[in-house]
Amino acid sequence: MEKYQVDAKAGEAQALIPGRPLVLGAIVLVAWYLLYSQLEPISHFFAYTLVGLEPGSHLGEAIQFFVYDTPKVMMLLTLIVFVVGVIRSFFTQERTRSYLAGRRESAGNVMAALLGIVTPFCSCSAVPLFLGFVQAGVPLGVTFSFLIAAPMVNEIALVLLYGLLGWKVAALYLGTGLLIAMVAGWVIGRLRLEGWIEEWVQELRAGEAIVIEEKLTWANRIERGGEAVRDIVGKVWLYVVLGIGVGAVIHGYVPEAFMASIMGKDAWWSVPAAVLVGIPMYSNAAGIVPVVEALLGKGAALGTVLAFMMSVIALSLPEMVILRKVLKPKLIVVFIAVVGLGILFTGYLFNLVI
Amino acid sequence: MEIKVCGPGCAACEQAQKNVEAALAAQGREATVIKVTDFQEIAQMGVFSTPAVVIDGEVKCVGRAPKQAEVEQWLG
Numbered sequence: 001m002e003k004y005q006v007d008a009k010a011g012e013a014q015a016l017i018p019g020r021p022l023v024l025g026a027i028v029l030v031a032w033y034l035l036y037s038q039l040e041p042i043s044h045f046f047a048y049t050l051v052g053l054e055p056g057s058h059l060g061e062a063i064q065f066f067v068y069d070t071p072k073v074m075m076l077l078t079l080i081v082f083v084v085g086v087i088r089s090f091f092t093q094e095r096t097r098s099y100l101a102g103r104r105e106s107a108g109n110v111m112a113a114l115l116g117i118v119t120p121f122c123s124c125s126a127v128p129l130f131l132g133f134v135q136a137g138v139p140l141g142v143t144f145s146f147l148i149a150a151p152m153v154n155e156i157a158l159v160l161l162y163g164l165l166g167w168k169v170a171a172l173y174l175g176t177g178l179l180i181a182m183v184a185g186w187v188i189g190r191l192r193l194e195g196w197i198e199e200w201v202q203e204l205r206a207g208e209a210i211v212i213e214e215k216l217t218w219a220n221r222i223e224r225g226g227e228a229v230r231d232i233v234g235k236v237w238l239y240v241v242l243g244i245g246v247g248a249v250i251h252g253y254v255p256e257a258f259m260a261s262i263m264g265k266d267a268w269w270s271v272p273a274a275v276l277v278g279i280p281m282y283s284n285a286a287g288i289v290p291v292v293e294a295l296l297g298k299g300a301a302l303g304t305v306l307a308f309m310m311s312v313i314a315l316s317l318p319e320m321v322i323l324r325k326v327l328k329p330k331l332i333v334v335f336i337a338v339v340g341l342g343i344l345f346t347g348y349l350f351n352l353v354i
Numbered sequence: 355m356e357i358k359v360c361g362p363g364c365a366a367c368e369q370a371q372k373n374v375e376a377a378l379a380a381q382g383r384e385a386t387v388i389k390v391t392d393f394q395e396i397a398q399m400g401v402f403s404t405p406a407v408v409i410d411g412e413v414k415c416v417g418r419a420p421k422q423a424e425v426e427q428w429l430g
Contacts, residue, residue, distance in 0.1 A: 092403075092417055093402070093403040093417055094402075094403065094416070094417070097402070120417070120418075122364060122366065123364075124361070124362045124363070124364035124366075124367075124404070125364075125403055125404050125417075127362065127393050128393060128396060128397065128401065128402045128403050128404050129402065129403060131393060131397045131402055132397075132402025132403065135397070135402065200394060204394065204397055208400050209400050209402055210399075210400040210401060210413045210416060211416075212413070212414075212415060212416055235365075322362065325393060326393070
């Protein structure tokens with residue numbers, strides 16, 4: 001068993017728990033909330049009073065949008081990445097794998113999709129994870145449910161949708177994302193495509209899976225949250241600012257209801273077009289949501305926009321390239337097709353219902 | 355001493371490599387640091403999540419980049 005080495009900083013924090021850090025955390029949270037609730041008036045003051053732009057003018061609207069959304073998104077992002085970082089310290093890929101190994105299909109697909117949300121995952125770890133799942137005897141369809149849910153139901157996208165568009169849109173995204181992962185994985189399982197995995201994987205004589213159990217204290221977990229913030233926020237902030245910049249331009253300069261004609265409910269072809277355009281595009285979830293917000297504001301239909309967003313974040317070219325090492329091209333095509341159809345269906349469903 | 359850093363070469367894997375090298379430098383020790391990017395070879399070691407650090411055949415950590423202090427402790 002591996003003992004986790006607590007470094008000096010974590011040791012200090014540990015000694016203080018549960019007293020002072022809790023109070024400190026509460027103070028930080030209250031300060032966070034107070035600042036967050038004042039962002040809109042501050043942005044109005046900045047754009048219209050301080051800079052002196054005309055409310056309702058193109059530039060004024062664009063600047064106000066940018067000055068409001070950038071700190072808002074960054075604050076939400078920091079909070080959520082921290083919370084998810086702490087939650088993820090409870091889940092490891094090893095634990096998820098051993099949990100799914102004994103599952104049958106159906107129940108397995110549901111579990112895999114749910115675990116896909118909370119298990120730490122990046123697209124370059126997809127191949128070792130796939131090998132581990134195969135080696136542990138996780139059914140192919142269940143493995144795919146995980147591989148679909150992990151990038152698709154993205155905690156950053158979820159929170160940004162909640163912050164920018166409200167809980168209903170966020171819940172729709174979460175629900176349909178999970179459903180697509182479950183159903184698409186189940187379908188791939190039914191198709192019996194085990195033969196479309198590369199031969200070397202099928203013949204793999206792998207060593208016994210090495211599991212290193214870490215004993216983590218709460219201080220360690222909080223530290224993990226802090227690391228996640230440094231790591232992820234440090235990496236995605238530029239995408240966020242760029243995304244909000246694009247959103248601000250759309251918000252300020254694109255005429256009201258302009259999007260209704262090309263991305264509206266009546267344009268039936270817009271959903272498949274959105275999915276097709278989204279597949280080769282690869283953006284961080286944090287960058288795509290501000291664009292989504294601006295498009296919706298200009299009359300684009302929710303289903304079309306959600307389909308676009310899901311396609312961009314769930315089906316990414318880099319992940320396909322890396323999965324090609326273990327899957328034959330036929331299986332990759334099936335994977336893209338099944339998930340693409342699921343997203344298409346979701347897009348039409350929302351355009352129809354809402 | 356032989357240290358293997360396993361991973362396809364994403365940001366986390368590079369971080370792992372950097373921390374290993376920093377730990378060696380801090381202790382002034384010499385070791386062969388090998389970057390293992392072949393998935394088959396990685397799987398044969400029983401490693402199914404990357405990055406992973408293997409010191410003289412013993413897997414020390416899987417699925418995350420270890421901190422420099424941790425690596426220093428493993429080096430002894």
